[in-house]
Amino acid sequence: MQTISATNYSIFFNEKSYEFLAEVLVPNRYSKVFILVDENTATHCLPTFLANLATEVTIEIIELEAGESQKNIETCLQLWHSLTELGGDRKSILINLGGGVISDIGGFVACTFKRGIDFINVPTTLLAMVDASIGGKNGVDLGNLKNQIGIIREPKAVLVLPEFLATLPSNEMRSGLAEMLKHGLIYDKEYWNQFKNLSDLNTEDLNILIHQSIQIKNNIVSEDLTENGIRKSLNFGHTLGHAIESYFLESDSKTPLLHGEAIAIGMILESYISKEKKLLTNEEYHEIKYIIKDIFETVNFSQTDIKNCIDLLIFDKKNEFGKVQFALLDGIGAIKINQECDNDLIYNAFEDYQS
Known part of the structure; x- marks a missing residue:
């Protein structure tokens, strides 16, 4: 499928996604690669993703529990602490490998850590592919109120890998x-x-x-x-x-x-x-x-x-x-x-x- 050009980034599909990563994730550009997953994508998607990820930059995995209940400022605090403890700096990059919750909260955390680091969305659900990962909206819920806290800032890229849809329930x-x-x-x-x-x-x-x-x-x-x-x-x-x-x-x-x-x-x-x-x-x-x-x-x-x-x-x-x-x-x-x-x-x- 043909690459789609957005305002300040591109949306890559299938093998072009991994080709893009191989070009961009190089030591003179990024100091460390963080991959944010939830418990579902850690099991069903992360092994395939890592097997196709070619980079010499150090990789750290951060895992959350799955679900909308995680999309809050308390989880952001945990993620900011994790990034700090694992040596994240302004030249780090965060890859959000997951559904809408991971895209939303991962983007928000990246936009606010060290006043903003690069991030890439790798949506693993149909909803995230066609909606949450596209357009630069990043944020969290305030209690039960949806998407009350956030920022609009576009990712470095969005990588769409439809093979991950095979892992989804109906x-x-x-x-x-x-x-x-x-x-x-x-x-x-x-x-x-x-x-x-x-x-x-x-x-x-x-x-x-x-x-x-x-x-x-x-x-x-x-x-x-x-x-x-x-x-x-x-x-x-x-x-x-x-x-x-x-x-x-x-x-x-x-x-x-x-x-x-x-x-x-x-x-x-x-x-x-x-x-x-x-x-x-x-x-x-x-x-x-x-x-x-x-x-x-x-x-x-x-x-x-x-x-x-x-x-x-x-x-x-x-x-x-x-x-x-x-x-x-x-x-x-x-x-x-x-x-x-x-x-x-x-x-x-x-x-x-x-x-």
């Missing part, structure tokens, strides 16, 4: 698929149409779709790195999706949802709101609803659940001047940003989602 693959569906809905109707017959896709088809999805996100980010305009379109499904994800994460009575599972719900809800605001036809809305529901199981919400999710909207990082901001569909393949919505319409969206 629910993790579906989670990443949600972001790919989003890219079609907000940017490219023809790309969206390719997901109507998922059962017909083979591995090569999936690799092509991954490349296209990354290209779509990169096109958007390249126009608006700091999210003052068109990059807000990537928030479609995330205003309500993040609130749902946060609520299920903090509630003792709920089973936490994967990011993509929550965003899938958010996309249906926000498509309903788009329809009610006359931005989306009834036919388009039902197409979106049924295609997403065919992939993701319906989650039940009580009235209390809905109220608690709505209460969390005020903490959404996209809000401006105390107003909750939505990115809504303006037909399939287009978007309108900075849209407001009253709570009654949100309640109606939840009701329709469950019907």
